[in-house]
Amino acid sequence: MAGTIDVVFWIMSAAAIIxxxxxxxxxxxxxxxxxxxxxxxxxAGLFFLLQAEFVAVAQILVYVGAISIILAFAILLTRDxxxxxxxxxxxxxxxxxxLMAALFVVVAGYVAYDANWSDxxxxxxxxxxxxxxxxxxxESTNSDGDTILIEYTGVDETKAMDGVFADSTGxxxxxxxxxxxxxxxxxxxxxxxxxxxxxxxxxxxEQEA
Amino acid sequence: xxxxxxxxxxxxxxxxxxxxxxxxxNAIILxxxxxxxxxxxxxxxxxxxxxxxPSALAGSPxxxxxxxxxxALSGHVFAIFIIAAAAAEVALGLALVIAIYKQRETAxxxxxxxxxG
Numbered sequence: 001m002a003g004t005i006d007v008v009f010w011i012m013s014a015a016a017i018i019x020x021x022x023x024x025x026x027x028x029x030x031x032x033x034x035x036x037x038x039x040x041x042x043x044a045g046l047f048f049l050l051q052a053e054f055v056a057v058a059q060i061l062v063y064v065g066a067i068s069i070i071l072a073f074a075i076l077l078t079r080d081x082x083x084x085x086x087x088x089x090x091x092x093x094x095x096x097x098x099l100m101a102a103l104f105v106v107v108a109g110y111v112a113y114d115a116n117w118s119d120x121x122x123x124x125x126x127x128x129x130x131x132x133x134x135x136x137x138x139e140s141t142n143s144d145g146d147t148i149l150i151e152y153t154g155v156d157e158t159k160a161m162d163g164v165f166a167d168s169t170g171x172x173x174x175x176x177x178x179x180x181x182x183x184x185x186x187x188x189x190x191x192x193x194x195x196x197x198x199x200x201x202x203x204x205x206e207q208e209a
Numbered sequence: 210x211x212x213x214x215x216x217x218x219x220x221x222x223x224x225x226x227x228x229x230x231x232x233x234x235n236a237i238i239l240x241x242x243x244x245x246x247x248x249x250x251x252x253x254x255x256x257x258x259x260x261x262x263p264s265a266l267a268g269s270p271x272x273x274x275x276x277x278x279x280x281a282l283s284g285h286v287f288a289i290f291i292i293a294a295a296a297a298e299v300a301l302g303l304a305l306v307i308a309i310y311k312q313r314e315t316a317x318x319x320x321x322x323x324x325x326g
Contacts, residue, residue, distance in 0.1 A: 005210055006210050009210040009214070013214075013218040016218070016222060016248075017218070017221055017222060017225065020222055020225040020226065020245050021225055023225075023229060023238070023241050023242070023245065024225055024226075024228055024229030024232070024233060024238070024242060024245075029235060029237055029238060032238055032241060033237075033241065036241050036244065036245070039222075039245065039248070040244075040248065043222075043248050043251070043252060046215075046218070046252060047251075047252075047255055047288075049210065050215070050255045050256060050258075050259045051259060052255045052258070052259070052284075052285050052288065054285065054289070055251070055255055055285050055288045055289060055292075058288075058289055058292055059251075059292065062292050062293070062295075062296050063244070063248070063292070063295075066296060067244065067295070067296060067299050070299060070300060070303055071237065071240070071241065071299070071303065073303075074237055074303040074306060074307060075237060077307055077310070078237070078306065078307065078310045078316050090232075093231070093232050094232050096231070097227075097228045097231035097232040098228060098232075100224075100227060100228070100231060101224035101225065101227050101228035101231075102224070104220065104223065104224045104227060105220050105221055105224045108216070108217075108219075108220035108223070108224075109216075109217050109220055112212075112213050112216035112217055112220065113213050113217075117212060117260075117261055165259065165281075168282060168285060171278045171282055172282055172285055172286065172289070174275070175278070175279055175282060175286060176286070176289070179279055180286055180290075183290065187290060187293050187294070190293075190294065190297050191293065191296070191297050193297075194296075194297035194298070194300050194301045195297075195300065197301055197304065198300045198301055198303075198304035199304075201301075201304040201305060201307075201308045202304045202307050202308055202311075
């Protein structure tokens with residue numbers, strides 16, 4: 001089963017990386033936007049594999065559904081520059097950018113594979129979706145009458161972790177309206193400010209009466 | 210599929226976004242490259258969230274409390290807030306691009322050098 005997951009993981013990763021490469025190399029801006037949507041979709045697949053279902057759905061709704069469409073609109077509104085007259089023409093810039101990107105991959109990859117991630121022994125090395133989906137847990141109340149305590153009986157920590165992720169959406173909902181409620185409200189204000197700002201920037205100036 | 214591979218994919222995607230942001234001159238493609246980098250960061254956050262076990266879960270018998278879950282899922286929360294912030298950022302950025310395009314008839318960032326001394 002783990003082999004299948006691996007195959008799907010690498011297919012999704014390859015799709016995301018190829019899409020991203022198309023975004024930064026294709027001349028036509030509209031095709032770049034389409035490649036970007038494909039890359040976003042593949043990343044959503046990666047989120048599903050990582051058992052982050054809510055993040056995956058949010059990714060599809062916000063990135064694939066909204067941001068790609070906004071990008072398409074912006075490209076259509078600035079149409080005549082979409083015909084490939086704005087390619088990179090500075091060879092040194094391309095070489096420098098490529099070197100920077102390669103250096104980043106080497107350094108970050110080295111860190112990823114070399115670092116001793118906290119408590120290395122308990123880092124989960126395999127993804128057992130079946131165990132996660134059937135994670136055995138039961139809801140109960142603690143002495144304070146707190147209903148969100150979930151007690152695992154005789155389950156090893158891997159299974160417990162899987163249990164957390166089996167209902168990650170539910171837990172996430174509780175977290176967002178309890179521990180992170182202030183940040184959530186601030187986020188709403190930020191989005192409102194951004195929308196008002198965008199409208200103020202692009203609307204036609206009113207005619208003087 | 211393990212933490213290292215997830216981080217590697219994340220690093221590659223981030224580097225591609227970095228390359229695009231450094232080399233492309235079209236403002237809209239610049240925004241797309243920045244979105245790619247946001248995505249890479251999200252992958253790293255969710256990957257860490259999935260594959261590192263909070264110390265509270267390392268004992269046995271295991272007791273999962275709300276605090277443990279908060280620790281375990283903080284990567285997801287980060288990803289969600291980053292997605293929302295990126296949406297706000299791209300809306301504002303594209304509004305700027307369109308406003309500049311209406312005024313200057315260009316979206317080439319190398320021509321926007323009004324502030325050059």
